[in-house]
Amino acid sequence: MLQQVIDRRLSGKNKSVGNRERFLRRYRKQIREAVRRAVSGRSIHDIEQGEDITLPRRDVSEPVFGHGAGGRQERVYPDNREYVRGDHIARPQGGAGSGGSGPGASADGVGEDDFEFRITREEFMQYFFDDLALPHLLRNQLLPDTPEWKTHRAGFISEGTPTNLHVVRSMRKALSRRIAMGGDARRELRRLELQLAFMLSDAATPHHDVLALQEQIQALRRRLGQIPFLDPFDLRYRNRVRLPLPVSKAVMFCLMDVSGSMNESRKDMAKRFFILLYLFLMRHYEKTEVVFIRHHTQAAEVTEDEFFHATESGGTVVSSALTLMHKIIQERYDPVEWNIYGAQASDGDNWLQDSAKCRALLVDKLLPVSRYFAYLQVAEESQNLWEEYALVRESQPHFAMQKVTEAAGIYPVFRELFKKGHPA
Numbered sequence: 029m030l031q032q033v034i035d036r037r038l039s040g041k042n043k044s045v046g047n048r049e050r051f052l053r054r055y056r057k058q059i060r061e062a063v064r065r066a067v068s069g070r071s072i073h074d075i076e077q078g079e080d081i082t083l084p085r086r087d088v089s090e091p092v093f094g095h096g097a098g099g100r101q102e103r104v105y106p107d108n109r110e111y112v113r114g115d116h117i118a119r120p121q122g123g124a125g126s127g128g129s130g131p132g133a134s135a136d137g138v139g140e141d142d143f144e145f146r147i148t149r150e151e152f153m154q155y156f157f158d159d160l161a162l163p164h165l166l167r168n169q170l171l172p173d174t175p176e177w178k179t180h181r182a183g184f185i186s187e188g189t190p191t192n193l194h195v196v197r198s199m200r201k202a203l204s205r206r207i208a209m210g211g212d213a214r215r216e217l218r219r220l221e222l223q224l225a226f227m228l229s230d231a232a233t234p235h236h237d238v239l240a241l242q243e244q245i246q247a248l249r250r251r252l253g254q255i256p257f258l259d260p261f262d263l264r265y266r267n268r269v270r271l272p273l274p275v276s277k278a279v280m281f282c283l284m285d286v287s288g289s290m291n292e293s294r295k296d297m298a299k300r301f302f303i304l305l306y307l308f309l310m311r312h313y314e315k316t317e318v319v320f321i322r323h324h325t326q327a328a329e330v331t332e333d334e335f336f337h338a339t340e341s342g343g344t345v346v347s348s349a350l351t352l353m354h355k356i357i358q359e360r361y362d363p364v365e366w367n368i369y370g371a372q373a374s375d376g377d378n379w380l381q382d383s384a385k386c387r388a389l390l391v392d393k394l395l396p397v398s399r400y401f402a403y404l405q406v407a408e409e410s411q412n413l414w415e416e417y418a419l420v421r422e423s424q425p426h427f428a429m430q431k432v433t434e435a436a437g438i439y440p441v442f443r444e445l446f447k448k449g450h451p452a
């Protein structure tokens with residue numbers, strides 16, 4: 029007897045995993061919008077935690093069908109001083125058949141609250157990074173230690189599991205074996221049958237010769253009957269082999285401006301952007317390295333903790349970060365083996381001569397070896413760096429740039445920069 033076991037140990041008391049999954053699928057669009065609204069009010073330390081999601085009641089309400097009274101009825105309304113028989117009474121405003129002041133509100137002001145529930149950290153991150161991807165990511169490296177495998181068909185073998193048995197191939201093999209093993213016997217049998225027919229037609233043929241010939245024919249038929257219809261030797265099974273596949277190796281360079289013109293508000297927006305990028309990479313891509321570079325007048329490769337928490341500041345030379353990025357690529361990341369990406373955040377304030385140098389570095393050295401490069405300016409002003417980068421965007425399709433002036437705009441800009449199907 030078949031049995032189905034449902035493990036609800038992780039569901040908690042009075043909860044159903046199946047119902048929850050159906051609810052999340054049904055209201056996916058509303059939950060995604062609620063998650064995006066929740067991001068703007070979070071600190072950079074709590075950006076990946078779970079969330080209490082509130083959905084408007086109108087989004088989760090379902091239609092209710094009821095039976096009307098029907099027919100023609102006569103009713104007596106107490107204290108009626110306005111209407112006479114035959115008058116049409118207008119429907120009360122406010123919904124729910126009453127004179128309330130809001131949707132679903134009753135005459136005494138009582139209504140229904142919006143629906144609120146909590147999603148887990150994993151569910152939050154799933155909706156958070158929905159429909160995002162690294163643009164133009166290619167599989168260009170075969171790793172010897174932990175490759176990815178794909179199963180391919182590789183003909184047929186004589187041993188295998190019953191589930192892989194190929195019936196048509198096995199029957200074809202059995203037929204060819206029976207033809208090969210009984211070919212000589214069948215030819216001899218046909219010759220003897222013709223001889224027997226000739227002897228029976230000749231009245232002068234001795235009777236004992238006919239009996240001897242019939243015994244030979246019966247012996248050949250018994251011999252042919254002993255050939256098995258299907259032999260274990262005939263069975264053929266589908267053969268499948270695992271072949272290693274190239275995997276995608278990617279490196280993301282995070283370049284953040286920490287010069288004196290980057291006040292705390294601008295640094296907070298830049299950190300929010302890079303935290304989103306870091307969480308996105310760690311969640312969706314296993315073989316992705318992240319290189320953190322901070323710069324003012326000088327650039328330095330730093331650790332993750334130093335990148336987000338160091339307080340060093342100074343003047344502004346943006347080209348120092350791009351020069352260091354190019355140096356690291358030459359030393360550690362061969363463009364033939366690695367998918368190279370870059371993300372830069374700055375307020376755009378830079379020396380006039382250095383901005384032109386930044387454009388030259390991007391066009392001549394970095395973008396030819398990069399899959400994609402994104403620039404985020406955390407200021408509204410049109411600085412000279414923005415003007416130079418605008419020229420780069422016109423000639424380089426895999427270079428993108430956006431502006432943001434408040435924390436609430438970080439997430440929409442991030443989605444715009446790393447959405448799936450980004451134009452090549």
